[in-house]
Amino acid sequence: MVFAVISANAGPITTNTALPVNEGEFIFRGQIKYIRATDDPGPLDRELTVWAAPSVLVYGLAEKLTLFGIAPYLDKSMEVTTPEGRRTRAVSGLGDIRVFGRYTFGQRDKPGETLRFASFVGLELPTGADDVEDSLGQLPQPLQLGSGSWDPFIGAVFTWQTLQWEFDSSVAYKFNTEANDFEFGDVASLDLSYQYRFWPNELGEAVPGYLYGVVESNLIWQDNNRAFGTPDLNSGGTTWYLTPGIQYVTKRYIFEGAVQLPVIQDLNGNGLKNDFIVTAGFRVNF
Amino acid sequence: MKKIPLLSLKAIVLVLLLLGTQARAEVSHVSIAVDGLGCPFCVYGIEKQLKNIDGVKKVDVELKTGQALVTLENGASPDISTFQNAVKKAGFTPRTVQITAVGKVQAKNDKMHLSLRGSDEKYVLFVKDSASADLPPEFKGQLLKLAESQSLVAITGTPHSHAQGQSGLSVERFSPLASVELSVDGMVCERCVARLTQILEKRKEVYQASVSLADKRTVIEAVDATLNTEELIETINEAEFSASVDSDETKQ
Numbered sequence: 001m002v003f004a005v006i007s008a009n010a011g012p013i014t015t016n017t018a019l020p021v022n023e024g025e026f027i028f029r030g031q032i033k034y035i036r037a038t039d040d041p042g043p044l045d046r047e048l049t050v051w052a053a054p055s056v057l058v059y060g061l062a063e064k065l066t067l068f069g070i071a072p073y074l075d076k077s078m079e080v081t082t083p084e085g086r087r088t089r090a091v092s093g094l095g096d097i098r099v100f101g102r103y104t105f106g107q108r109d110k111p112g113e114t115l116r117f118a119s120f121v122g123l124e125l126p127t128g129a130d131d132v133e134d135s136l137g138q139l140p141q142p143l144q145l146g147s148g149s150w151d152p153f154i155g156a157v158f159t160w161q162t163l164q165w166e167f168d169s170s171v172a173y174k175f176n177t178e179a180n181d182f183e184f185g186d187v188a189s190l191d192l193s194y195q196y197r198f199w200p201n202e203l204g205e206a207v208p209g210y211l212y213g214v215v216e217s218n219l220i221w222q223d224n225n226r227a228f229g230t231p232d233l234n235s236g237g238t239t240w241y242l243t244p245g246i247q248y249v250t251k252r253y254i255f256e257g258a259v260q261l262p263v264i265q266d267l268n269g270n271g272l273k274n275d276f277i278v279t280a281g282f283r284v285n286f
Numbered sequence: 287m288k289k290i291p292l293l294s295l296k297a298i299v300l301v302l303l304l305l306g307t308q309a310r311a312e313v314s315h316v317s318i319a320v321d322g323l324g325c326p327f328c329v330y331g332i333e334k335q336l337k338n339i340d341g342v343k344k345v346d347v348e349l350k351t352g353q354a355l356v357t358l359e360n361g362a363s364p365d366i367s368t369f370q371n372a373v374k375k376a377g378f379t380p381r382t383v384q385i386t387a388v389g390k391v392q393a394k395n396d397k398m399h400l401s402l403r404g405s406d407e408k409y410v411l412f413v414k415d416s417a418s419a420d421l422p423p424e425f426k427g428q429l430l431k432l433a434e435s436q437s438l439v440a441i442t443g444t445p446h447s448h449a450q451g452q453s454g455l456s457v458e459r460f461s462p463l464a465s466v467e468l469s470v471d472g473m474v475c476e477r478c479v480a481r482l483t484q485i486l487e488k489r490k491e492v493y494q495a496s497v498s499l500a501d502k503r504t505v506i507e508a509v510d511a512t513l514n515t516e517e518l519i520e521t522i523n524e525a526e527f528s529a530s531v532d533s534d535e536t537k538q
Contacts, residue, residue, distance in 0.1 A: 019325075019328065019377075020328070020331070020376065020377020020378065021331070021377065022330070022331025022332070022334060022335060022375065022376040022377060023335070023375040023376070023377075024334075024375075025330075025331050025334060060331075060377070063374055063375055063377055064377075104377075107322070107379075109321035109322030109378060109379035110321055110322070111319070111321055111351075111352050111381070112323065112324060112350075112352055113321075113322070113324065114321075114322035114323075114324055114378075161324035161325065162324055163324055163325075163349065163350070166324065166325070203349060203350040204350070205348060205350070206346065206347070206348055206349070207326050207329050207347055207348070207349050208326065208349070209326060210325060210326055249325055249326050249327050250326050250327070251326045251327065251329050251330045251333075252330055254327060283327075285327065285330050285331070
């Protein structure tokens with residue numbers, strides 16, 4: 001699955017932003033993701049379908065410090081060819097919860113414009129089941145709901161927002177650790193997001209709703225997984241997604257949708273390639 | 287030690303209570319220029335922080351100009367730094383803060399003051415015989431005329447402190463106020479009162495509308511030059527109430 005440190009305040013759809021969260025304010029973000037990966041070059045002819053529903057809760061602890069929690073509900077199923085024919089291996093439930101804090105180091109505000117720089121640090125907790133079995137035995141680790149490991153991550157994010165458009169750039173690195181004699185490869189990501197207000201063309205009085213056209217770019221690199229200390233040469237690699245999307249923003253709510261299309265998938269060995277990722281969601285502040 | 291008779295004590299308490307209820311808006315609006323505001327979702331945080339301040343009746347943010355206009359309850363006595371801190375807590379940068387205060391222009395020694403209605407508070411506006419770069423000469427002349435006529439005036443400007451500890455107000459604009467009293471039929475509950483108050487105060491020239499359910503009337507304070515009684519009656523009638531002039535004369 002794509003490692004993404006998504007935000008909940010206004011901003012990008014697939015990545016983070018440095019925009020502020022009001023002190024004492026909560027934001028809830030609900031999302032549905034549909035991930036399809038079918039292009040398996042190996043004899044197992046794997047076909048992976050994932051429905052993910054990450055729920056994000058954000059709290060503005062102080063003027064510059066914001067806390068985030070992401071709890072994903074996952075429904076994963078993989079069809080594989082076995083000596084007995086095609087079989088489906090499936091699992092669903094709570095995945096690994098991610099918590100992180102974001103601190104704004106730099107802020108330059110002008111009328112109708114802001115430049116912000118923030119960094120974040122967090123931890124992925126082993127809350128998802130990592131030992132699920134079916135009639136074929138224990139599910140492979142990448143198909144489990146959780147990794148079983150405590151995985152820290154760090155990152156930085158830059159945001160430039162005007163009344164007409166917004167640009168966000170985020171870098172992140174996740175240090176995956178070992179559990180059950182298995183270690184997922186570390187993940188690094190570089191995300192860019194550009195949002196342009198299509199409507200209203202001219203701003204009127206008070207606070208109108210905004211309709212943004214969104215284009216995002218997600219460059220993700222993952223190291224080889226390791227089982228019993230040995231690298232799995234059929235895992236990891238580099239993927240670049242181009243993500244068109246749309247977003248409607250009001251004072252209290254945001255509604256949004258995007259499709260992550262893999263432009264480049266330079267995966268190691270016979271790693272399973274993604275076909276696309278569809279994301280739809282909403283955000284509400286209270 | 288002399289004992290204060292119980293009756294006198296009751297009288298003092300009663301007078302204090304009456305003073306409290308009769309207090310009018312000294313400062314009616316606070317306008318804050320907010321830097322860094324770019325999208326609607328961010329506005330909610332600013333509104334929430336400002337609404338949490340005691341005495342705040344309403345907050346209107348205009349995204350295009352980055353202005354947050356705070357309407358205060360009658361008798362509120364705002365501390366400007368509270369508003370600035372609220373904007374900071376929302377994660378934005380407050381730039382200039384202006385207030386709109388109502389009172390009478392009065393001369394004291396060589397200075398012209400705005401004496402706030404309902405309180406002893408005063409803002410120094412300008413020194414009578416000195417040329418101030420901040421204040422256009424025509425403003426000075428008009429304010430001196432208002433001092434002579436003792437008309438009620440709403441002055442918008444930037445508050446500041448003088449070296450002698452006095453509060454000053456750099457005048458941005460001002461409007462002499464007039465009021466009109468109308469009879470209103472058709473109000474049956476406090477919700478009607480709130481609705482009518484909101485409708486009237488939405489009009490740009492209306493500074494304040496005091497609606498009374500018991501007396502079936504409203505006193506509307508508005509900018510003198512643009513007060514149009516017929517238009518106000520039409521507005522009330524369009525809201526499905528029935529208004530008529532209580533007195534033909536508008537009062538200053």
